[in-house]
Amino acid sequence: MGPRFFILGAGAIVLIAAATFGAITLTSNNGAIDAPELVRIPAGQYSHRPAGDFRAGTRVVDAPLEYYTAQNDLQIMKHHVRQSEYSACVADGGCKVTLTQGSDTLPQVDVSYLDAIAYASWLSEKTNQTWRLPTDAEWVRAAGDRFKEVILGDISNDPDPSKRWLKKYREEAQERGAIDPALRPTGSFGANNLGVVDIWGNVWEWTQSCFLNGKVSDDGVTLIESTSYCGVRSVQGKHRAFIIGFVRDAKSGGCAAGTPPDNLGFRLVRES
Template identity: 40%
Template sequence: MRKLRLVFLAATSLIGMAALQGFAPAPEDRSLIDIERASVRYREPGEFIEGTRPVNGPIGEIVVEKPFSIMKRQVTRGDYERCVATKACKALDGTGDPSLPAVGVSFYDAVAYTQWLSRETGQNWRLPSDREWALAAGSRYRDDAYTEISDPANPSRRWIATYNAEAAAEQTIDPAPKPTGTFGENEHGLLDLSGNVWEWTSTCYVRHRTNPAAGTATEVENCGVRIAEGRHRAYMTGFFRDPKAGACSVGIPPANLGMRLVRGEGRLREWLGL
């Protein structure tokens, strides 16, 4: 009981310290969804080369290994502009309704925003990993393998088949940002997944190469390219804001680039050593 009382008093003191240091609570409408138990059939991202031919990445069921909390909605332009006002974030191009999702956001813009929000709130905000995004998306997560065609003598056959399959599956997308909730809610309660805003993840692009004859395998990570998730997976150059100029994968580029953040364990738990 005495130990519990000491922890409570320490917590109360540290909360007061946080207030004195200027930490502000996150806006009330930035509600979070706790992802504690979820599973999804997930394909490993990146490029996979077997010998000399491109192949699909491995696929299998993944589950939540460590629970996490993710924003119910995407970060809005108004959210982002508060960061711009402090000069911690680079201004977005053009103007827009502050209540609509922030779009035209590069990976580095998104990282700057997470750092600013963490400082402002005293909480640990970050981009989700691709696996976390897929688990949170659930039924909205879409496998990015469109064909099993593989012709070592003519790799373009696979590229063309992938493009045609993706184009046939893709509906015409109005790129104009839409009000929160326009694209509905998934089974976990997250809004607007796989709508017209693709969301940055922290996951880097990786090229996997195997040589079955020699029994060797190599991986080369390129963090200048990150994964953005939405109606389909996209590999995007990190500093691009316009997805039509920065898509690194064959197929239709995203309509918009935005973000939705994960909140990690707060500083209070770190201070208390919990």
């Protein structure tokens, strides 16, 4: 079963432990599938801002910061799922065909949320283990020191909606930088403090977390209520994006006025 989360009292300041665990390699049960290399993210306290749109009254505000304690370690793939791995699933009839060169080194992109969960269920069957997409919070834990969030802060209090919008656009454009969207072998963008590679690259990753619409207290601290919309999932990378579950390529159109993910790929977590 997955880790259980508890909401701690708001206001506590929690530092995420930056301990590095060595990557561990697992042997698969049937030998037919090379078990993906995993990184163990230690249990413990962490903070997370839920994924979605949040309002205090009619004002759009930052998602409230929430504090949790994960009871269990999290085991997550060190690399993105590679093209050769995805191709094996396609060849076996478990996954839908998409653009791929079958490369042993390049990440598989041009995958939708639906493609990613199909791969997870195929891999689970092949390995007799339980594989799934990470939640947004789990991804944030695994992103370690490479995780950066666009926090717009006090500007949320400005009644002029354009201020927040412009600031978000500038920050996302700046963070996204001038990276070439051309695929590079996994590992090319380096490892974070936890040993997870390519967090800060040009492949955005599907999470299983649904888009939330939330109401926040006037002081912006407490989430009062939220509704989830699962047609859209949180996608993580240099910034968080919200993408419709059946979309494989979010960059083609570009957001009307936002910064789209360069490529859509994924990595999975293994239930312990």
